[in-house]
Amino acid sequence: EAGVVQSPRYKIIEKKQPVAFWCNPISGHNTLYWYLQNLGQGPELLIRYENEEAVDDSQLPKDRFSAERLKGVDSTLKIQPAELGDSAVYLCASSLRASTEAFFGQGTRLTVV
């Protein structure tokens, strides 16, 4: 069975441009997480979904970041407009439900120039 799939793997954009990341979680997993990871730091939670509901988006910078999880399956994370400081790896993870083993994708490495 395929794990968590993220695309693209790498993205380079100019500042002020929009960018979107896509995540396909493991089939049947109700919980989906988006994280941001800067070099040398642990992953920082941006948002957690339970099915299609965002149950915790308190760390999501809502002025420029948005996320959606239509039909409680795939999810998209968008940044508009991107800033230089947004350069990081964006990780998606899924689990059967919160508090169970989470599986992570390979991440999308974003470079804003």
Add this chain to the structure above:
Amino acid sequence: DAKTTQPNSMESNEEEPVHLPCNHSTISGTDYIHWYRQLPSQGPEYVIHGLTSNVNNRMASLAIAEDRKSSTLILHRATLRDAAVYYCILLPYGGSQGNLIFGKGTKLSVKP
């Protein structure tokens, strides 16, 4: 979310056991202790979790103190592939509570 404290880094020799400590003095009665690791250029991967009793799986063992205020992840024979950052995380049991919150973790280096 309850906090955990881990050493920034540790070193080990290949084929020797490694004990990675984690302090969680504010743990609540319903918190599970989870361990994840992150190999270079990869997403984190689950290692093990437990509540009160010691736990073993094919990857590692988890020893939990009787008062649950600390735990130790044990790699029985470290290999070069075990070089990674190890994260100790507390998660409440069941339901839709709690977030998987990562700290800085412990960077484990394994010498040949």
